[in-house]
Amino acid sequence: VKCIGILTSGGDAPGMNAAIRAVTRTAIYNGLSVKGIYRGYKGLVTGEIKEFKSQNVSNIIQLGGTILKTARCKEFTTPEGRQIAYENMKKEGIDALVIIGGDGSLTGARIFAQEFDVPCIGLPGTIDNDLYGTDTTIGYDTALNTILDAVDKIRDTATSHERLFFVEVMGRDAGFLALNGAIASGAEAAIIPEFSTEVDQLEEFIKNGFRKSKNSSIVLVAESELTGGAMHYAERVKNEYPQYDVRVTILGHLQRGGSPTAHDRILASRLGAAAIDAIMEGQRNVMIGIEHDEVVYVPFTKAIKNDKPIKKELVNVLRELSI
Ligand code: ATP
Numbered sequence: 001v002k003c004i005g006i007l008t009s010g011g012d013a014p015g016m017n018a019a020i021r022a023v024t025r026t027a028i029y030n031g032l033s034v035k036g037i038y039r040g041y042k043g044l045v046t047g048e049i050k051e052f053k054s055q056n057v058s059n060i061i062q063l064g065g066t067i068l069k070t071a072r073c074k075e076f077t078t079p080e081g082r083q084i085a086y087e088n089m090k091k092e093g094i095d096a097l098v099i100i101g102g103d104g105s106l107t108g109a110r111i112f113a114q115e116f117d118v119p120c121i122g123l124p125g126t127i128d129n130d131l132y133g134t135d136t137t138i139g140y141d142t143a144l145n146t147i148l149d150a151v152d153k154i155r156d157t158a159t160s161h162e163r164l165f166f167v168e169v170m171g172r173d174a175g176f177l178a179l180n181g182a183i184a185s186g187a188e189a190a191i192i193p194e195f196s197t198e199v200d201q202l203e204e205f206i207k208n209g210f211r212k213s214k215n216s217s218i219v220l221v222a223e224s225e226l227t228g229g230a231m232h233y234a235e236r237v238k239n240e241y242p243q244y245d246v247r248v249t250i251l252g253h254l255q256r257g258g259s260p261t262a263h264d265r266i267l268a269s270r271l272g273a274a275a276i277d278a279i280m281e282g283q284r285n286v287m288i289g290i291e292h293d294e295v296v297y298v299p300f301t302k303a304i305k306n307d308k309p310i311k312k313e314l315v316n317v318l319r320e321l322s323i
Helices: 016-029 041-046 079-091 103-116 140-161 176-185 202-208 228-240 252-256 261-280 312-321
Strands: 003-008 033-037 049-052 097-100 120-124 164-169 190-193 218-220 246-250 286-291 294-299
Touching: 003 016, 003 041, 003 120, 016 033, 016 097, 016 190, 016 261, 033 097, 041 079, 079 164, 079 252, 120 218, 120 261, 140 164, 140 176, 140 218, 140 246, 140 261, 176 190, 176 218, 176 312, 190 312, 202 228, 218 228, 228 246, 252 312, 261 286, 261 294
Parallel strands: 003 033, 003 097, 097 120, 120 286, 164 218, 164 246, 190 218
Antiparallel strands: 033 049, 286 294
């Protein structure tokens, strides 16, 4: 392997730039050349590719978003599109790829690597933390801290008006942001998809004495078809418990922005460096993760299974601390 292509794909996440920087500089340090591929797989299909030197990644470790841009690419989901991508890659002299993205992006990488025998290394880049085989994903910690800032502010107004707030956070079908966001912000409850089918979480929360001694309450709700979202719960409470003054805040895309936290910068730097080490060791078709502070290689098929478990202990902690 002489030349590495790097791209960011799917939803953006703070820390992607730190990962781009780490991959680029580690590759150059080891005598490899690097090409930046713009707009995810789209750039591979359209040939939007540029050589990266060390200075191309100067001054970006602190920036949110991704300097390579990101996009969803329909063509890449077809064999014809991937054939064009492969031809462009060869034309540019790229012989291995580092893909930073979520489960969709890693699924694309897995299929591409199999079809064309191209070494592909994935880095977990998503605020949702829903990739198996890594304790956290790039962007998750920053998003969690953004949620805390927002909820702290909402609490001021919730308390003054003695209101019940349902705050909807991202996470797709994973409840990590909602549950840990709730613990860290001192919220009364979290409604998360992992348990939404097991119990009526709202009933449980109200039965457990919600608001007996409190003049305001905050409930974090994970966005997901499985929970139905914050609006759904607000409507229910308005109908079933008209005594409560209910409001909804949907945090939305502000959760995806901002300067990455120290945790995300270090995680992205370690993962980016490990991606190049992995390629030089002859690894292929793995996602790099960090588990128990050690770098691990996780086969794509395992990483994207999408059933990363959420600790029941965290649910109990939240319940016990919200009395
Ligand atoms: P996030 O978790 O933040 O949404 P993601 O990586 O899961 O990020 P997706 O939109 O699911 O985001 O996927 C990004 C891109 O990966 C798609 O636009 C497509 O180009 C490629 N991709 C996804 N699934 C496949 C697939 N089954 N085959 C080929 N390519 C795919």
